[in-house]
Amino acid sequence: MKISLHLGAHLTDDDRLSRCLIKNRDLLAGQAIAVPGPGKYRELLRAATERLQGARASAETTAALLDDILNMDGAERMVLSSAEFLGPRGWAIRDSALYPQAAEKFSALRNLFPNHPVEAFLAVRNPATFMASLVDVAHDKARERILSTTTPADLRWSAVVNAMRTACPDVPLTIWCDEDTPYLWNDILRAVSAHPDGITLRHTYDWFAQVMRPEGLELMLNWLEHHPPQTEDQRRRIISAFLDKYFDAEKVDVDLNLPGWTEDMVEVLTELYDQDMDAIRAIEGVRVLTP
Template identity: 30%
Template sequence: MQMVYHIGVHGTDGDRMLKTLLNNRGRLLRDRTEVVTPNRHRGVFEEALAALNGGPATPEMEQIMQDAVLDSDDPLRVICTSPGFLGVPSRAIGPEGLYPQAGARIAALTNLFPSAGAEFFVAIRNPVTLIADVLDLHGGDYASLMGGVDPLSLSWLTAVQRMAAGAQGRRLVVWCHEDAPIIWPDVVRLVGGLPPSEPLPGGLLYMHEMLGDQGLRELRGALAGRELPVSQRRDLYAEHLQRNALPHMVEQDIALPGWTQETVDQITARYYQDIPQIAALPGVEFILA
């Protein structure tokens, strides 16, 4: 059995992964792939993680968890999705930077089912918008969230290095949240273990949100009757986003204590400078737009 964990990060998914996978549930089940909804695994996994404290589950404990969360018999691939796998939003930032516990959390997840394989999927995002969104989830207390950490010091490179160390050679797939609308069908197929050419009902969910009804109709019209290579399809998506994206979906006001436009620009520049280095990390499979 292969356990597949889509682990966030916070503010990157909005249940889109779960919705798209459930749109393809019948197809996945034919391949003996089960999608476990958060309401089934949330309490079970949290209690087990707390009890194990990072250690491996016994075969008996594995069986109890399987009986609790699985509907199908003997699945080959089990997909679970939740940003809660990385902890609560208030721990997204610590003295060591972004998601300081990510490596330990991933290592602990592998120990939930030590007899199974494990894969991890995670979207990273510009720390500027991450902090703004996590602050809302945290209750609006900026000083408490940051804990004195200089926002200019935040780097995804060190965070993903911790994730790769926690995965210990297991598959770790990373992409940029900003690219998600363009690469979404490819991300979902990887999570689901589906072939690249597999039809994907719901694969335009993200583009629908970005373009609205009229924009999606135009995109569907441009796609009708065409089987495009991945690169051309992504170019077409990008073209339609540039022309028809809803303003409120691509613009976000940032008003954080002590921040200036220069702060935003410097953090954003570092983020994009880190991406090529993250993509080149050993053990990281990076999805480039």
């Protein structure tokens, strides 16, 4: 059985991918794709990795774990999703590094299923907005630690990806920029679940409620219903047109006024992010989704 691991990152998905696939659980089950509920398997996986301390699970241990997780028979693929897989949110930035525990956590998770093929999926985002958003939701102690110990220009997603590829070279990794998610949402769902081309998932447009004004979303849904796109490229153009007109900046606004930050600094961080994505595209075993 193939296993898809959706790894977050924090503050990019908020379980929307998992919720969408669960809403299509019966449809996907018909394609031998299992989407178990996260409320149970996240604790089971955490307990198992702590118990094994990174060691490879025995065939018996893996079988027992799958029996506890799976909600169907005959599954050929299972989708597991959690932003905590690479480490807790409070430690997503530490000592001027993104997810310093990524290699260790990823290897321990992969070792729970040593005899099963695994694929991993990760959304990244501009370190400027990522750090600012983390600071915004952190408790006082974590906020102070992040601000006092982090050099923002040192934050590199390529370091996370390289560490994960070194730890688990047999696991292909799919990456996308969170900023591109509105234009890639259908591609992301298909990549993670690997459902066949002939399958149309429901509730896929629920995601857009978080970035669009309600009247715009209603108009877009009406347009898509009466003018179904024939290709993904056509779907992206339609979505882009409605986003241009009905995007709600207040819903996604990030306060970048952190101590010592300037507009020039944010521009530099954004440029470094673009360069970092070029570095990620060059890493062997990595696929980058683009609009």
